[in-house]
Amino acid sequence: MSDSAQRMRGQMWGQFEQPGRTLVEALSAEAEGAPLENAAHSYSRRLLGNRNFAITLVGLMLFTGCAAGVDHFLTADNLLNMIRQVSLIAVAGVGMTFLFIAGELDLSVGSVYGFLTVIMGILVVRDGWNPWLGTATVVLLGCGIGAFNSLLVTKVGIPAFIVTLAGMTAFRSGALLASGEQPFATGTEGLFYESAGGNLGGVGPFLIVWMLAVVTIGAAILAKTRFGAHVYATGGNLEAARSAGIDTDRVKLICFVLTSGLCGLIASLLFGWLHVAAPTTGTGFEFRVIGALILGGVALTGGRGSIYGTVIGALILGMLSSGLVLLGFSQHWENVATGATILFTATLDICIRRLAEH
Numbered sequence: 001m002s003d004s005a006q007r008m009r010g011q012m013w014g015q016f017e018q019p020g021r022t023l024v025e026a027l028s029a030e031a032e033g034a035p036l037e038n039a040a041h042s043y044s045r046r047l048l049g050n051r052n053f054a055i056t057l058v059g060l061m062l063f064t065g066c067a068a069g070v071d072h073f074l075t076a077d078n079l080l081n082m083i084r085q086v087s088l089i090a091v092a093g094v095g096m097t098f099l100f101i102a103g104e105l106d107l108s109v110g111s112v113y114g115f116l117t118v119i120m121g122i123l124v125v126r127d128g129w130n131p132w133l134g135t136a137t138v139v140l141l142g143c144g145i146g147a148f149n150s151l152l153v154t155k156v157g158i159p160a161f162i163v164t165l166a167g168m169t170a171f172r173s174g175a176l177l178a179s180g181e182q183p184f185a186t187g188t189e190g191l192f193y194e195s196a197g198g199n200l201g202g203v204g205p206f207l208i209v210w211m212l213a214v215v216t217i218g219a220a221i222l223a224k225t226r227f228g229a230h231v232y233a234t235g236g237n238l239e240a241a242r243s244a245g246i247d248t249d250r251v252k253l254i255c256f257v258l259t260s261g262l263c264g265l266i267a268s269l270l271f272g273w274l275h276v277a278a279p280t281t282g283t284g285f286e287f288r289v290i291g292a293l294i295l296g297g298v299a300l301t302g303g304r305g306s307i308y309g310t311v312i313g314a315l316i317l318g319m320l321s322s323g324l325v326l327l328g329f330s331q332h333w334e335n336v337a338t339g340a341t342i343l344f345t346a347t348l349d350i351c352i353r354r355l356a357e358h
Helices: 003-033 036-048 051-069 076-101 109-126 131-156 160-179 191-197 207-224 226-236 238-243 248-274 285-295 307-326 331-356
Strands: none
Touching: 051 307, 051 331, 076 109, 076 207, 076 226, 076 248, 076 285, 076 307, 109 131, 109 160, 109 248, 109 285, 131 160, 131 191, 131 248, 191 207, 191 248, 207 226, 207 248, 207 307, 226 238, 226 248, 238 248, 285 307, 285 331, 307 331
């Protein structure tokens, strides 16, 4: 290239480069001159708009209130029992979170939980099975129930509300019929019972290990994998997900299977903890699981939610239940308080989001 051509090219490049430098300098000057309060305001809006912030705030408020106003709330026995109850709700809530985000629901989780607990009792107490084999069996049976529900929903076209409402009645009756309305109890000890209901090094219930394992794996799958993205897409916009090539029926199948399979897991853990399989186990359990999801910000219409929110929601329900029991209230008042807490949290969430918009 000749010297004259190079000089001409440099002049042309400078014509394009100068406006670019001017724009960068102007934006830099504007950023430097922007008041710090604008950045703080922007950060505050993002913080207030975070659903996890709202639910965490409610949890801290409730814990502080119970610790200050309820006698014996902070005792070791009460906290350990509360953690055990929360662990079971949180484990089942992981599967239900996947299902809700995918745009479906399962009203039968309490009845399936009770039915599988009875099956666990029958296999171990009456038939003499090894409890680990019994656990594997009830988990697989739970997965089969979830697959059947998914088939009716995705292939037959029956709404999940109807399918699982029927299952809620059928499996509760099945638990009563299979058990003869009598509990199965065992006094056997061993590694299984210690792993389900024992203490971890004498400092806490072993159930929390199961909960942390399920919660960690579930959260990682939902947030970090392609399947998790497909779950959000399926619940967010079903037709768009299908158009993008996502097998939405397969996504829903896995979510239904996961939900009922985890019901089998907590059924075996409860049996290992209490050494009893009662046909009334899980009565009202679906209300607590769904309540934990709602408190945690999982959208009923699908497409939004997190495992973190579900766990915090379960902790709130656990603290509420424990506090009311210590105050001498009946379970009926516990249900009233749970409903009121759900409404309060939803209202707080709306207020925070509106505040964040201004």
